[in-house]
Amino acid sequence: MSDDSKQPISLMEGFWSQAVEEGGPRLLGSRCTSCGEVYFPPKPKGWCVHCQQYTLETVPLGARGRLAAATVVRQAPAGGFYHGPVPYAYGMVDLPEGVRLISQIASDNLDDIKVGGPVELVIRPLYTDQEGREVTTFMFQSKA
Amino acid sequence: MKNPQEMRDVYIVGIGLTKWGFYEDQACYDFGSEAIFTALKDAEMSWREVNAAFCGSVYQGTGSGHQAVKEVGLTGVPVVNVENACSSGGSALRLAYLMVASEVYDVVVALGMEKMPRGPIPSTAFRPWELASGFNIQVGNYALETVEYMEKTGVTEEDLARVTVKNRKNGALNPNARFQKPVTMEEVLGSRMVAEPLRLLHCCPLADGSAAAVLCSRDKLRSKARGVKVAASVLVSGVYGDGMLPSGMVDSLLHKPEVGMAELSAQQAYEISGYGPEDINIVQGYDTTVPSELWGMEKLGFCRPGEAAGLLRDGKFGLEGALPVNTDGGLMSRGHPLGATGLGQICELVTQLRGEAGKRQVKKARVGLSHAMGAGPNSSVTILTC
Numbered sequence: 001m002s003d004d005s006k007q008p009i010s011l012m013e014g015f016w017s018q019a020v021e022e023g024g025p026r027l028l029g030s031r032c033t034s035c036g037e038v039y040f041p042p043k044p045k046g047w048c049v050h051c052q053q054y055t056l057e058t059v060p061l062g063a064r065g066r067l068a069a070a071t072v073v074r075q076a077p078a079g080g081f082y083h084g085p086v087p088y089a090y091g092m093v094d095l096p097e098g099v100r101l102i103s104q105i106a107s108d109n110l111d112d113i114k115v116g117g118p119v120e121l122v123i124r125p126l127y128t129d130q131e132g133r134e135v136t137t138f139m140f141q142s143k144a
Numbered sequence: 145m146k147n148p149q150e151m152r153d154v155y156i157v158g159i160g161l162t163k164w165g166f167y168e169d170q171a172c173y174d175f176g177s178e179a180i181f182t183a184l185k186d187a188e189m190s191w192r193e194v195n196a197a198f199c200g201s202v203y204q205g206t207g208s209g210h211q212a213v214k215e216v217g218l219t220g221v222p223v224v225n226v227e228n229a230c231s232s233g234g235s236a237l238r239l240a241y242l243m244v245a246s247e248v249y250d251v252v253v254a255l256g257m258e259k260m261p262r263g264p265i266p267s268t269a270f271r272p273w274e275l276a277s278g279f280n281i282q283v284g285n286y287a288l289e290t291v292e293y294m295e296k297t298g299v300t301e302e303d304l305a306r307v308t309v310k311n312r313k314n315g316a317l318n319p320n321a322r323f324q325k326p327v328t329m330e331e332v333l334g335s336r337m338v339a340e341p342l343r344l345l346h347c348c349p350l351a352d353g354s355a356a357a358v359l360c361s362r363d364k365l366r367s368k369a370r371g372v373k374v375a376a377s378v379l380v381s382g383v384y385g386d387g388m389l390p391s392g393m394v395d396s397l398l399h400k401p402e403v404g405m406a407e408l409s410a411q412q413a414y415e416i417s418g419y420g421p422e423d424i425n426i427v428q429g430y431d432t433t434v435p436s437e438l439w440g441m442e443k444l445g446f447c448r449p450g451e452a453a454g455l456l457r458d459g460k461f462g463l464e465g466a467l468p469v470n471t472d473g474g475l476m477s478r479g480h481p482l483g484a485t486g487l488g489q490i491c492e493l494v495t496q497l498r499g500e501a502g503k504r505q506v507k508k509a510r511v512g513l514s515h516a517m518g519a520g521p522n523s524s525v526t527i528l529t530c
């Protein structure tokens with residue numbers, strides 16, 4: 001029997017796919033076949049809250065976007081829900097499919113995050129859980 | 145749907161405010177009931193005349209309003225607890241107003257109270273994955289909105305600091321404020337960075353506190369001179385596509401609404417009251433972080449997007465200006481006991497409209513507006529007139 005207790009696990013299920021033939025991971029979203037609204041994360045119920053019909057289909061989203069705003073947080077959020085590093089950066093990322101999302105920003109230098117520039121999707125470990133498994137999440141990082 | 149203009153007039157006849165700060169040896173029902181006593185005394189009314197009570201709070205647990213009323217008198221009076229995040233107090237006031245306006249009751253008490261959890265607040269207005277991702281840090285969420293606002297409008301860090309300086313200057317004249325010491329631009333700009341570009345002195349401090357108001361119909365008015373009329377009390381809870389990051393809501397890029405949540409609440413309040421922004425003489429804005437006071441003034445229709453900082457610089461929003469904003473020091477000076485904040489704003493408007501604000505009295509204050517926003521999301525707007 002293989003020991004898969006050390007296999008990384010995802011912080012959230014169904015938020016991205018490892019589409020290798022596409023050249024890397026892609027976020028998944030929902031798109032309304034009626035009004036065209038795009039949602040991230042995907043909405044499993046299929047209900048479009050913009051035009052209020054069951055008209056959503058799951059679609060892959062682009063792996064590149066624009067960093068619309070970013071901030072660096074220097075104290076842990078309250079409540080004990082967050083187990084990642086502090087300080088950390090997060091921001092608003094606009095994807096060309098027409099959806100804005102909130103994402104952590106991966107950066108070696110938190111003081112040098114350029115707002116307004118292009119960013120690309122990466123899947124990164126956020127923390128290691130009590131069983132020693134890496135817990136991964138989606139992030140965006142500035143494109144070189 | 146009934147048009148509020150066709151319902152009977154409602155007056156605020158009594159207000160009660162405890163000094164906001166930290167009450168280590170009191171529970172929320174202790175200072176909550178105190179606010180009710182003060183408001184009743186101010187109204188020259190007895191608790192027996194009260195037909196119902198609506199109690200706004202956020203983190204006070206099950207039936208906290210009942211705990212406060214228990215200290216005043218269980219007369220069979222119905223008590224309803226209102227948890228509506230930072231708009232809880234405003235929402236309690238609105239329910240009280242609607243009950244009197246619609247002639248269900250003649251005299252109703254609206255209470256807001258909060259003993260804040262110590263340390264940063266664990267906002268639960270987020271999905272589990274957002275909590276686990278570190279997105280529930282409200283200063284961070286306001287910071288992101290601020291980054292975008294600054295980029296769009298050219299507002300500078302100095303402009304943000306100017307809001308703090310104005311509000312703390314006003315707070316120095318308010319004996320009920322938690323902070324009664326003015327601060328300088330240098331102190332604000334030199335304060336600790338919490339989440340770029342927001343520094344400690346750009347963010348309102350927390351506090352425990354309570355505020356209450358007694359509302360009644362015209363025939364129950366004891367003193368015509370001291371009754372302040374509720375011209376409108378409006379609540380809008382979210383508009384799809386209008387982002388509000390502290391509520392975990394992002395802008396829609398494809399379907400941005402023509403009228404956002406705050407704008408809609410203001411429009412409704414103007415329509416119901418018959419007043420427009422040009423008629424308002426005094427505003428209690430929502431400065432949970434100082435940029436939200438600036439964009440709030442724009443969304444409420446007092447100026448166009450991006451103009452608020454310039455008007456502030458020119459002195460328009462100061463105590464001596466044409467449109468004083470946050471005359472009691474706002475959240476920046478009072479502190480922010482979540483459930484009480486909305487009613488604290490109301491208490492200040494009533495005090496000003498009665499001409500009882502002492503050193504911070506605004507000249508010719510006739511029509512006042514208060515605005516509370518926050519998680520939910522909610523935007524509540526109240527217009528009062530004397």
Ligand SMILES: [Zn+2]
Nearest residue numbers: 032035048051
């Ligand atoms: Zn749709």
